[in-house]
Amino acid sequence: xxxxxxxxxxxxxxxxxxxxxxxxxxxxxxxxxxxxxxxxxxxxxxxxxxxxxxxxxxxxxxxxxxxxxxxxxxxxxxxxxxxxxxxxxxxxxxxxxxxxxxxxxxxxxxxxxxxxxxxxxxxxxxxxxxxxxxxxxxxxxxxxxxxxxxxxxxxxxxxxxxxxxxxxxxxxxxxxxxxxxxxxxxxxxxxxxxxxxxxxxxxxxxxxxxxxxxxxxxxxxxxxxxxxxxxxxxxxxxxxxxxxxxxxxxxxxxxxxxxxxxxxxxxxxxxxxxxxxxxxxxxxxxxxxxxxxxxxxxxxxxxxxxxxxxxxxxxxxxxxxxx
Ligand SMILES: Nc1ncnc2c1ncn2[C@@H]1O[C@H](COP(=O)(O)OP(=O)(O)OP(=O)(O)O)[C@@H](O)[C@H]1O
Numbered sequence: 183x184x185x186x187x188x189x190x191x192x193x194x195x196x197x198x199x200x201x202x203x204x205x206x207x208x209x210x211x212x213x214x215x216x217x218x219x220x221x222x223x224x225x226x227x228x229x230x231x232x233x234x235x236x237x238x239x240x241x242x243x244x245x246x247x248x249x250x251x252x253x254x255x256x257x258x259x260x261x262x263x264x265x266x267x268x269x270x271x272x273x274x275x276x277x278x279x280x281x282x283x284x285x286x287x288x289x290x291x292x293x294x295x296x297x298x299x300x301x302x303x304x305x306x307x308x309x310x311x312x313x314x315x316x317x318x319x320x321x322x323x324x325x326x327x328x329x330x331x332x333x334x335x336x337x338x339x340x341x342x343x344x345x346x347x348x349x350x351x352x353x354x355x356x357x358x359x360x361x362x363x364x365x366x367x368x369x370x371x372x373x374x375x376x377x378x379x380x381x382x383x384x385x386x387x388x389x390x391x392x393x394x395x396x397x398x399x400x401x402x403x404x405x406x407x408x409x410x411x412x413x414x415x416x417x418x419x420x421x422x423x424x425x426x427x428x429x430x431x432x433x434x435x436x437x438x439x440x441x442x443x444x445x446x447x448x449x450x451x452x453x454x455x456x457x458x459x460x461x462x463x464x465x466x467x468x469x470x471x472x473x474x475x476x477x478x479x480x481x482x483x484x485x486x487x488x489x490x491x492x493x494x495x496x497x498x499x500x501x502x503x504x505x
Contacts, residue, residue: 183208183361184229184257184330188238191224191385198224200385201238206363208329211356213376213393214365217473221385222365223261226334230259242330254283257330258323260316272310272318273303276325285326293321298347312339320348330361337371349375369466373397383473393465400472401463405441407434408457409448418451419444433457 184206191199199221206212216222227233229240231247242250242257250256267275276290294300297317302310307318316339323331333352337345352375356362366372372379379396381389389396406429409415415434419426424444427435436444441460448455463471 185241190237192236197385202387204390208361209359210377211352211362212378213372214380216382220382252283254326256328258328259332260319260323261334271304293324297321313344333364373465397468401468403462405436406459406461409455411453415453418447
């Protein structure tokens with residue numbers, strides 16, 4: 183268990199982490215999300231005693247990190263895959279970590295095997311690809327067989343097989359009852375991996391909730407309809423008090439989960455439907471929705487926006503009148 187209580191970090195006038203209070207629980211994968219500059223890395227660094235909080239507290243299984251004896255046996259972390267001595271072989275890098283944390287030498291070969299680096303164990307880390315470096319960093323995190331694992335952007339540089347591997351690794355570590363805390367920018371990947379989400383924006387806590395609740399609370403669920411009898415269907419739905427909006431692609435959309443009712447209304451009036459499908463926005467859309475206010479670094483593009491509808495939505499509700 184990792185517990186944060188009012189954790190705050192200021193750099194001069196800049197509040198990088200602002201009064202964060204949450205707990206990362208064992209037995210599940212907790213995803214840590216936030217836009218660029220939200221304060222994720224600073225938070226993780228404070229969890230590991232690498233940065234000192236301006237205020238507040240963070241405890242690892244009830245203790246401050248710097249009071250843990252042989253900390254790698256309590257918490258293993260991958261923060262920066264490049265933070266290693268490039269002149270050392272993978273084996274010697276891990277051996278150094280093991281010896282300085284009271285971990286038996288036999289664990290080195292075990293974790294190299296777990297991450298699939300046995301065949302390059304004697305090669306110098308500076309010749310490693312980004313993906314191999316990530317695997318070596320993960321081996322270092324696993325070395326002390328800790329109850330808590332923390333990964334900052336672990337799938338960076340991994341190929342699809344590697345991404346699949348780390349997803350399964352994190353799930354199996356959580357399945358063994360360990361605490362797994364992972365940050366990622368890849369929302370689709372997070373949606374497949376995490377059970378619980380902690381979302382921050384501009385250093386502040388925006389959400390601390392299950393994945394399912396997060397998507398449900400922050401995204402729109404609606405029914406998409408396509409019909410060759412558009413005007414008739416609009417009349418019928420309007421009569422029934424159903425509010426319809428037009429999507430950019432020519433389909434109609436009705437907020438909420440009214441698919442059965444719409445289908446029955448269409449059937450009663452013998453209106454052919456080509457599509458009647460309940461839709462739920464993805465984690466990515468839910469995340470964009472929640473963090474829209476707190477994005478610090480915006481890209482500016484002259485080209486068309488890939489998320490904005492091609493034409494503005496037109497509402498048809500109680501006040502809608504056909505021309
Ligand atoms: N040593 C530092 N001195 C001054 N400002 C810092 C320092 N470290 C971080 N910051 C600032 O604190 C804020 C949070 O940074 P942090 O790296 O924790 O964000 P992040 O969520 O990890 O971002 P990213 O997703 O881009 O890695 C940023 O505005 C950053 O510029």
